[in-house]
Amino acid sequence: MIRVNCTFLDYIVKLKASGSNDSITEYEAVVGEKIISQKTNVQSIYLIKNGLAKCYLTEDTGNDFIQEFFGAGEVFGEIELITNEISFCTIEALAPTTYFKIPKKTFNQLLKEDAVFNTLLLQLMASKIKYTALRHSYNQSHAIEKKLRKLLNELPNLFQKISKNDIANYLGITVRSLNRVLPTLDTTPTLHQGSSSQ
Amino acid sequence: MIRVNCTFLDYIVKLKASGSNDSITEYEAVVGEKIISQKTNVQSIYLIKNGLAKCYLTEDTGNDFIQEFFGAGEVFGEIELITNEISFCTIEALAPTTYFKIPKKTFNQLLKEDAVFNTLLLQLMASKIKYTALRHSYNQSHAIEKKLRKLLNELPNLFQKISKNDIANYLGITVRSLNRVLPTLDTTPTLHQGSSSQ
DNA sequence: ATCTTAAAAGGACATTTGTCCCACAAAGAA
């Protein structure tokens, strides 16, 4: 549930370190900071170096639906650059997060001239498609309890890292429903400690 | 809800017509035929020339969840080729469907040597990611009635083209629930006529 | 024509999930 991509991160770190590309810059986001806001223009692709962020869509109903949690190496903004459209989701830091920013021009150059970069991006996107397909399918056809068990299996310290509200929004349920199911699981989850627990 | 991609189809048709690539072959699937089966090896990418197919995942519960309906120009198999993994979904014809098959070797060659093809594939994948993100988000945060209205808005003759069972599996609900909501809509849907109605 | 099968329609009931509350605890601001 927390997506990472070391291969891609390593490649970009090396690229930056090689000095051949000084347009790649590094930033830091504090907890709660929005790195990308829904329905705004995107002029770079972003890459998380370290930290944790949530990627979510706000619906007309006011509900937030969390697409995914992003950890080290995860990339975003590439969809907007490729389709030339405004962002369809918001990326918000859940912990202090450092990230790289690669401007559109550099991104297009790399895509064209760097075969390795091109392949890495294809793999990254293919992986996103597959992962979300599997996740949403599972979500549609299983009860809350099973979804939660699966989640806890993937990330045992889930409740230390992510607030209940965010977990509920990730599962597409309410916090009340989440709380109702929790006691039925063997595991005894501890409380959410905020970003101090990372 | 029925995805199409004329640009990509045109490009492949021209590529094939130019004679420069005789490894691209054409096939026809009858109604109910599975073009790709879940958990099998994939050695080509596929491209629908004409017809209609459903792309679905079968869960351990036995439930089918329909990811998307594919119309002319839609591509599949590319994820499996890029990630080098077995297929995670089944593609099944809902109407007589003609499609192209591009072998893995040719696909990789095109990706490397044909910049236009490379870009088209990136766009296609970006579009898939965005579309499914929006759809699943909407599905998670809206009641059945709204989901159905949205669908009927996109495709007024929905019920002529697709069976209720498939529509239910696309929305992640049961046929019973679908039938319950139908009378509350102004529209009076007619019955599913099978493939004869196209 | 008759039989068989698959899709459709919907009643009755159970279960799941959401909504609306209120209460409590922790963290940060004044």
Add this chain to the structure above:
DNA sequence: TTCTTTGTGGGACAAATGTCCTTTTAAGAT
């Protein structure tokens, strides 16, 4: 400290959705 805000926990009830089952209709097979 005291106040305020935010996350948490859960009771009571309402609404949405699923399960199970029966009937009807339409299409295709023999």
